[in-house]
Amino acid sequence: MAERNDLVPIYIMGKRYDVPSSLTIMKAMEYAGYTLIRGVGCRSGFCGACSTVYRIKDDPKLYFGLACQTVVKPHMYLGQIPFFPAKRATYDIAQLQAQASTLFQLYPEILRCLGCGTCTKACPQQLNVKGYMAAAMRGDIAAVANLSFDCIMCGLCAARCPAEEPQYNIAILARRLYGRYLSPRSDHLHKRVEEIQQGVFDQSIAELKAMDVNELKERYKARQIEA
Amino acid sequence: MTYTPELLELIKVVEATRPQRLGQTFPPMPLEERQELLQKFHPDYIESGMREIRIGSYKGKRMPKELADVVEGRPHVDPNFDLSNPEFETDVLVIGGGGAGASAALLAQEHGAKVTLVTKLRFGDANTMMAQGGIQAADRPEDSPALHYLDVIGGGHFTNFPDLVEALVKDAPIVIAWLESLGVMFDKTPDGVMMEEHGGGTSIKRMHSARDYTGAEIMRVLRDEVRNRPNIDVIEFCPAVELVLDDKGAVCGAILMNFETERYFYAKAKVVVLATGGSGRLHYQGFPTTNHYGATGDGIVLAYRAGAELVFLDTMQYHPTGAAYPEQILGQLVTEKVRGLGAQPVNVKGEQFVYPLEPRDVESAAFIRECKERNLGVITPSGQPAVWLDTPMIDLIHGPGTIEKALPAMVRQFRRFNIDMVRQPILVYPTLHYQNGGVKIDADCRTTVPGLLVAGETSGGVHGRNRLMGNSLLDVCVFGRRAGITAAALAKERQPGKPTLAHLESWNRALDEIGLNGAVRSPILIPNYARKG
Numbered sequence: 001m002a003e004r005n006d007l008v009p010i011y012i013m014g015k016r017y018d019v020p021s022s023l024t025i026m027k028a029m030e031y032a033g034y035t036l037i038r039g040v041g042c043r044s045g046f047c048g049a050c051s052t053v054y055r056i057k058d059d060p061k062l063y064f065g066l067a068c069q070t071v072v073k074p075h076m077y078l079g080q081i082p083f084f085p086a087k088r089a090t091y092d093i094a095q096l097q098a099q100a101s102t103l104f105q106l107y108p109e110i111l112r113c114l115g116c117g118t119c120t121k122a123c124p125q126q127l128n129v130k131g132y133m134a135a136a137m138r139g140d141i142a143a144v145a146n147l148s149f150d151c152i153m154c155g156l157c158a159a160r161c162p163a164e165e166p167q168y169n170i171a172i173l174a175r176r177l178y179g180r181y182l183s184p185r186s187d188h189l190h191k192r193v194e195e196i197q198q199g200v201f202d203q204s205i206a207e208l209k210a211m212d213v214n215e216l217k218e219r220y221k222a223r224q225i226e227a
Numbered sequence: 228m229t230y231t232p233e234l235l236e237l238i239k240v241v242e243a244t245r246p247q248r249l250g251q252t253f254p255p256m257p258l259e260e261r262q263e264l265l266q267k268f269h270p271d272y273i274e275s276g277m278r279e280i281r282i283g284s285y286k287g288k289r290m291p292k293e294l295a296d297v298v299e300g301r302p303h304v305d306p307n308f309d310l311s312n313p314e315f316e317t318d319v320l321v322i323g324g325g326g327a328g329a330s331a332a333l334l335a336q337e338h339g340a341k342v343t344l345v346t347k348l349r350f351g352d353a354n355t356m357m358a359q360g361g362i363q364a365a366d367r368p369e370d371s372p373a374l375h376y377l378d379v380i381g382g383g384h385f386t387n388f389p390d391l392v393e394a395l396v397k398d399a400p401i402v403i404a405w406l407e408s409l410g411v412m413f414d415k416t417p418d419g420v421m422m423e424e425h426g427g428g429t430s431i432k433r434m435h436s437a438r439d440y441t442g443a444e445i446m447r448v449l450r451d452e453v454r455n456r457p458n459i460d461v462i463e464f465c466p467a468v469e470l471v472l473d474d475k476g477a478v479c480g481a482i483l484m485n486f487e488t489e490r491y492f493y494a495k496a497k498v499v500v501l502a503t504g505g506s507g508r509l510h511y512q513g514f515p516t517t518n519h520y521g522a523t524g525d526g527i528v529l530a531y532r533a534g535a536e537l538v539f540l541d542t543m544q545y546h547p548t549g550a551a552y553p554e555q556i557l558g559q560l561v562t563e564k565v566r567g568l569g570a571q572p573v574n575v576k577g578e579q580f581v582y583p584l585e586p587r588d589v590e591s592a593a594f595i596r597e598c599k600e601r602n603l604g605v606i607t608p609s610g611q612p613a614v615w616l617d618t619p620m621i622d623l624i625h626g627p628g629t630i631e632k633a634l635p636a637m638v639r640q641f642r643r644f645n646i647d648m649v650r651q652p653i654l655v656y657p658t659l660h661y662q663n664g665g666v667k668i669d670a671d672c673r674t675t676v677p678g679l680l681v682a683g684e685t686s687g688g689v690h691g692r693n694r695l696m697g698n699s700l701l702d703v704c705v706f707g708r709r710a711g712i713t714a715a716a717l718a719k720e721r722q723p724g725k726p727t728l729a730h731l732e733s734w735n736r737a738l739d740e741i742g743l744n745g746a747v748r749s750p751i752l753i754p755n756y757a758r759k760g
Contacts, residue, residue: 022555030757036753043520047519090454149440184419186413189421225431
């Protein structure tokens with residue numbers, strides 16, 4: 001392989017590799033020869049499998065990111081957090097009530113939150129984790145659901161929390177309570193479900209199924225496109 | 228990683244034509260022109276990218292070379308692998324931890340089965356998690372399942388299997404209500420009306436969304452629910468490498484592999500639901516892909532060796548709007564919702580050249596034509612051809628703040644690389660997105676092999692030769708649920724016979740006969756990205 005002049009040194013679990021400076025952390029690990037099984041998922045920033053903690057030489061700060069969405073920097077010291085053993089409550093969503101006490105019963109540790117904001121600093125989605133934990137302490141399910149919506153459940157918040165909160169698991173409980181119990185009821189949806197169960201559309205679909213292709217094409221062309 | 232000065236100059240051209248484009252949209256293509264465009268520019272029609280399969284029931288039919296290579300691969304295990312001591316026994320073995328697998332597990336459990344769900348990577352690492360834009364369901368009073376049917380079958384060029392389309396459109400509102408009862412947060416107005424938009428090829432707005440995290444929201448709720456249920460075991464990092472048949476030719480479990488220790492073992496089951504997703508990581512014709520790391524066509528390989536029939540595997544979906552810049556996110560998905568909200572594709576001269584919401588294959592072919600034939604694309608610094616997607620139009624149409632609110636994932640994605648899609652257009656080009664075809668199923672997810680059910684992207688027929696946006700999240704839920712119900716019923720009546728891997732003996736013989744004894748070991752499980760040397 002020809003010599004490249006765009007290589008920068010990075011340290012994967014302490015060992016040095018020289019990698020092209022344009023690569024993401026994930027592709028840099030593969031460039032270094034790793035075949036990934038843990039710490040890799042969608043490779044697009046949606047699944048939360050590739051949580052990474054890193055530090056840069058001579059800088060005492062810890063940084064957090066997704067390996068698939070973060071470009072390498074020279075003298076980056078990398079640690080992957082592919083799994084974190086956070087607490088997760090088990091429940092039957094149909095038996096719960098959308099109220100503060102549900103949150104506290106399933107996750108009594110909510111009230112132990114120190115409000116330090118370490119979780120917010122660790123969030124690779126830049127969510128206001130501390131803010132939604134404060135909402136959880138107030139029992140404001142809608143606010144938790146809304147503020148946490150873009151959570152990819154990577155677990156970095158829980159990994160860093162000095163109060164040992166499983167923030168992301170508390171958040172999904174709140175979102176599910178909101179979706180099932182608190183979001184405004186969609187009457188048009190439930191009406192349509194009833195109509196389908198009564199067979200209201202069976203005949204019109206049977207007619208389409210029985211048509212030959214040319215007839216179907218004419219029907220397709222004649223569709224009115226909603227503006 | 229922001230735009231280069233050259234690209235910033237080109238953005239001025241797009242900005243200059245924007246006011247005049249705002250009020251007018253390029254007209255839809257007549258049905259007659261679609262076929263000609265596809266044949267000239269769609270990757271499915273590039274002969275050198277395809278080859279014929281030489282063994283099994285799909286013999287003589289074409290599929291992409293990269294898929295053919297793994298379909299004609301060598302098994303991981305020997306035909307005389309010891310099956311006398313199953314590692315565990317279950318009623319229903321669900322293989323795959325995406326939307327279809329999770330839905331199947333839930334419904335099978337509700338219908339009385341003991342379920343084990345095994346997945347190659349983490350539970351939820353699947354294309355479902357990455358689907359952004361939405362899920363279709365005809366639930367507005369002015370819409371109907373029949374209209375949905377017409378849109379689906381026209382988008383699929385009238386090749387779809389009617390029974391499957393009927394199931395898809397009739398179950399759709401039921402699925403939305405089911406997801407909401409599990410706690411999925413759909414976008415709604417304060418009085419409860421679902422906010423619905425167009426997708427490519429829809430005649431009426433029926434795309435439900437959860438911001439642009441629709442698939443992630445559905446997947447994380449389904450995953451959470453599976454973990455809450457008694458009688459469902461989940462085993463991660465445990466891919467299936469072979470199906471096991473009994474002496475009557477029915478499926479009675481699978482050979483699984485502990486992905487970390489590479490130990491193979493037999494899991495015995497009365498019914499198997501195969502829901503391993505698609506195959507974008509095979510990178511057909513060298514295309515980048517939107518797919519997750521594990522999308523390597525495992526289900527096709529397993530089902531085919533067990534004797535299942537395949538359909539439509541010569542057609543893959545290339546999503547028109549893969550990110551083309553910056554290079555770090557090349558091929559990653561830019562949701563169709565961006566066009567659904569009004570952003571127009573424009574060429575280097577700032578002109579529209581295609582209706583923004585054609586079915587995906589047509590839209591992609593038009594992008595490729597604009598770049599390859601007309602030379603009106605933009606070339607990125609790495610040499611990648613692209614067209615503009617004029618995202619700032621969205622806030623101009625719907626009001627300031629719309630992009631941030633409706634597309635937070637997209638805004639975040641580009642902002643990570645210092646591109647502000649609220650104010651700047653973005654560069655896109657088609658990317659490998661979806662396996663239109665797959666294992667042939669009926670409306671209850673049965674295959675031609677007894678005891679084997681298939682759901683989701685691994686199956687074929689419902690979308691014919693081209694799937695519309697928002698029908699994949701729907702597909703995985705509709706057919707995942709149906710597979711779960713069928714599996715639980717079958718599990719009650721089935722008593723598997725003596726397990727064998729005799730089908731591998733004849734498979735290996737067939738490989739030898741065509742001189743394929745050096746074939747790749749398949750399923751390949753993960754793509755080979757590690758640089759060696």
